[in-house]
Amino acid sequence: MTALARSVALPGDEVFVLHDRPLRDGVAVGETSQFGDDVWRLQPAIHKSSGRNLILNFNRFPVRSRPVAKQLAYAMLSGPLPQGDKHCKVEGVRCASTELRRFLTWLDSQAEPRCQRLATLTGADLLAYQRHLVGPFPNAATQRETCRAKVRLFWRWRHNLSDWLPFCPIHINGWGGPDAGAQRRGENRTSRIPEQVLGPLLVRALRFIDLFRPDIIAADQQWRKTRFIGVYQRLPVRKFHRSTGTVHQAISDHLERYVTSGRPLPGWRGVPNRKVLSAVRSTAGPGPATSSRTPSSPTASPAPRRPHDPPRRLPLRIPSPGRHWKKFGMSNATFRRHFPDIAQEIAALRSARPTPGAPSEPTRYHRLVARNAKLKRRNREFTETLTLAACHIQRVTLENRKLRGELKAATGVARLASVPGLGHQYSR
Structure with missing residues (x-):
């Protein structure tokens, strides 16, 4: 090795040492x-x-x-x-x-x-x-x-x-x-996965990605369409097929498309996603299945409300005493969608005129207002009593100080001591 010869000529003193390096702008x-x-x-x-x-x-x-x-x-x-x-x-x-x-x-x-x-x-x-x-x-x-x-x-x-x-x-x-x-x-001596196991595992993982990649991406996009973008933003537009038949016909058409294309229904653990089915139901037109909730006479149906129309008074559907409220789950999206109607019903109830001859009972709000006014009145009276007591204590203190001065000047007593068992002071 000592006889190894150089393969590169040595540089001369005039060679620029940075000639093969990119230089900064403006530098030659x-x-x-x-x-x-x-x-x-x-x-x-x-x-x-x-x-x-x-x-x-x-x-x-x-x-x-x-x-x-x-x-x-x-x-x-x-x-x-x-x-x-x-x-x-x-x-x-x-x-x-x-x-x-x-x-x-x-x-x-x-x-x-x-x-x-x-x-x-x-x-x-x-x-x-x-x-x-x-x-x-x-x-x-x-x-x-x-x-x-x-x-x-x-x-x-x-x-x-x-x-x-x-x-x-x-x-x-x-x-x-x-x-x-x-x-x-200090080397990491953790047991490694054997190559005989790691090879088939990678092959199966890559095969899984190649086969199910389109379905996974499509499911992720569909999942994102049914979620909120923000708290105060509207829901994204759901591009479902609008059926011209009844609700049953719309759901049947929706299921038929999944069966024909061979795709699984959106769901989790074998249970279909009800939110997707409810979206299909909301896109269906009126039909026999919804006739029980729509008036039979065309003249009785309410006119469509424009954005700038004043709010209408809607009747409250209060169940009878022997009937319980229907239990239902209301999500944030459902509440936001129905909040204007609920607000109109509450406004109509609060602005309704009382029936002539009916006994007027104070509401819970008015009872709370009256109770608050009563507590304020009692607090004011108690404050006035404390102020009067403080004035009396100050007057008695001044009179006591004046009497002590007169007694000291008349008798020449320099110090007043208290006698045990007596509540007053006398001179020794």
Whole structure:
């Protein structure tokens, strides 16, 4: 491996290091840094407006290792790529330069002659660098792994360098050390599904999607048509077939279409969806099935109400004393649809004139109003009583203070003491 020759010519000092990178608008290649510069400006190749003004300062590298560091940085920025590799981001090159400088600085501090060049390094030297990383990063296994990964760049990009590693570090026994063991212990060891089971399972799942995808999408669209868009928005228009016959005929036609097309009825757990059937019923025209609810005489049928007509007084259908109210379930949609009629009936009931001669009994509302007025009157009387009592207490306090002053001036008593068992004070 030590005899491996370079396949790429080394760049000259006049080569622009960002010539193969897309530059920001308004920046020409001739304005970028050259290979011979000691400081490379990377900002022209950073397209984010919030990107930092990054540089590569090679003055911080050891003088002996500075050419190799420049060659590696140029190869990662604009040089020929190794087989199967791709250019990394500019920020990645800047981060890699920090770890490369750490390794080359440590290598320059070693006294062994073989550490003067990368081509003469051995596995023991890299293991020594691995032990050195425990000092600055004793509790950072991830950082140590990053440092070791950047050392491998001298092997991956060896065709672009004048001095390179003669072997891949990952083949060294002990490379990774206890950090590799910690990573193995942290691996997810949950039992996986066997491939013999997972293969047929995926085949059946894909087959299910291919066969039932149209039905599932159609059912989802039909389900969304019967749901509210918002609280204060109208229901979506339901495009059901409007039958010209009776309700029974409309439902029969609806069921016949499902039987003919071979599609299942909308429902859940084998029970048909009554909401869909009720929508079919509402679209059916009048017929014999609805004759019991429509007047027999054409003249008795009420005229259609226009939007700006005043509300009509509709009679309340109150059941007889021996008959119970019919139990029914009213959804939000049904309540909103029938609320105007209910409001008209309530308004007609409240505005109806009393029958002459009928005993007028106070309603529950009027009883509550009278009770509230009575409570307010009692509260006002109690407040007046408390105010009068406070005035009396203040007057008695002033008279007591005046009498004490007169008694003190007449007798010359400096202090009044109380006698146990007596409710008044006297002088000793």
